Amino acid sequence: MHLYENSALIENSNVSITIKLKKIFCHILILVSFTSCFSQSKNNTGTIVLDVSVKSFGKTKVLPEEFYKTTTLNKEDITSAFYVTINNTLNVVAIPVNDKVFNYDYFYKNIYTADMNEKKVKLTVQQFIINDKKIYIAYEIAKWEK
């Protein structure tokens, strides 16, 4: 696969989800909550927390119309994306940011620097299935916790 090809749409996602045991219970609760909230959308498969390595934070690529229809997000709400690698793979994945809910205050205070290359963070994302492809949308960021 081309390094950046179709980076907003993740095919054959075999991303492993790292969930700390001590937080399993909390995450289950969160997942249950979101499963309940979004159960009306069969394309919304819930939320997960990804441990990622940030390559850069930048302008989002042009996203297909199906993206907005499925997620019900407005184009104005998607300005930026995290370009990341997951689990030490080389494949750079673009994860658009939901500006409406993303914790930018925390991001700027604790994460953002002029050079974030290889910075490891936790991204809480919503997963959507669009045309049989998995799409992530970031709505929260947190420091990496070992």
Place this chain on the structure above:
Amino acid sequence: MIDSINSDKLSNLKNKRVYDENYDFIVNTDQAVMITNGNYHSLTFHVYRLVDNDLTENLVLSWYNGKYYPALYIYNFTAEEKQKVKNNVPFLLTKKIERKLLENFDVGTVARGVICTTTTTSITVECSQFKHGAYNFGKWPECEADVKPLQIVISSTDCNETWVNGGVFYIANPGIGGGGGGNPNYNPNMPPYNPGNGVPIALGHITRPFLSLATPEQTFYNQLSQDQKSVMNVRVLRTGILKVLQLNSYSPASQQLAKDVCDFYIETGNTSLANKILTLAKTDVESAQQIINYLSNEGNSEASQTFANTVLNFLSTHPGSNGNYILNNKTDFDSNQREVDNYQAGGYDNTTYSHYSAWPTVAPVIQPNNFVGWGAPGVARNCMDYAKAQIAEAGYQISSYLTSGQTFQIYTLQNGVNNVALSDGLDYLKYALSNGIPVIVGVDDAAGSPNIYTDNTTDHFIVIVGMGTNFLGNYLQFYDNADSQVSKGTSNLNLLYYNSSTGLITGTSQTDYAQGLTYTVTMIRKSKQL
């Protein structure tokens, strides 16, 4: 028992006319007739509709058990009878009255503001057979008429230093009719008489027909052309226009906008867009007028309507934004990236630079350590704003898109390369870079364009900082602010090559955003000093 005469003070009206969208009528609260009877009182207001139904309509607020009960009294008067009402000439109302209870009427819109000085007059109403009246109180119990004689009190209410003559009265008895004359000056020595059946029946029904002077709404309506009046038959537009007029105190600007919206609707039939413009006008007549002017200048074309709709949607979610600004800087209004620019007028570079055939080599006029990466705090997250912040590092700002001579539109998907603009644009770039001036350019990098109402090609903005020649040809070096990483945004490989055969200027960027994309320069934007 009818109480003695009272004097009342009611609160002053803040809004002289109240438009009710539910019932689509306007209550003229400039004047009101107040009728009191002990703890009971009613307020009668003239009600009218912009689209005249030829009926005389009154809103009657009837006070009972601590609450106003609203009802609409509809009088089917002839023109002669209307004149009698205006002149306070009494006449029989038999079969001329219809009453409708207004369950959904917000009484507070009228009653809360009522503060008027009132005087009251005691009057006596003859029975419908005209056999019992003020002249024979003692014989009232013997009356067999359908409508018994009554004694009521009418308060003349002045809310605007204009007295309503309460000396003539009517009894509105829906379905029965009735009424009759009376003596407004009659001030009897009250006999110990309770009208009995009369007053309870009259609760909520004591009123008189009332016509007021023409209001601003009517004056406005009368100014309209026949076509414009026909637009007022469209209820959603009528309600919107009336709200705009009221909220803007019938200012000349709001009346002009209302007429222009009518004209727009006449030409296009686009109810939705007309209604959106009116919604904006409720809070910002100026911006709404700018949009209607834009549509008119564009001949109300479908494209202009689509763009106006986009602008209105944007303004509705971004209050405080300026409609005129967006309309005048359309190329920077990017629905995907929210690129709304804020040009400063004036200081334009109007020089036409002489042709310079050589391709100079110019090192970056901005150092990489002054790179403004994506996400840099204090800058809106869109490429135009970051590009602007980037050239500001060198003391420059972008010039206006629409101002003549400030933009070189060198390429569009629809029309290809414009060789004249290309030649002029390259001359400008050579001049600018040689003089240490960075230049913002638009690029096409994907199918379609968020700027479909301008050049319908540009997808992204970058900053040209240098130029030179290598083994691949003549190039322009650029900073790409679409990335937070300095190394990617200012990479020496961020180059656009000029193909003198095709006239295209194309290249690639090292940013993550641009991976897999080819940039083609669409427009060259002049810079000017901050």
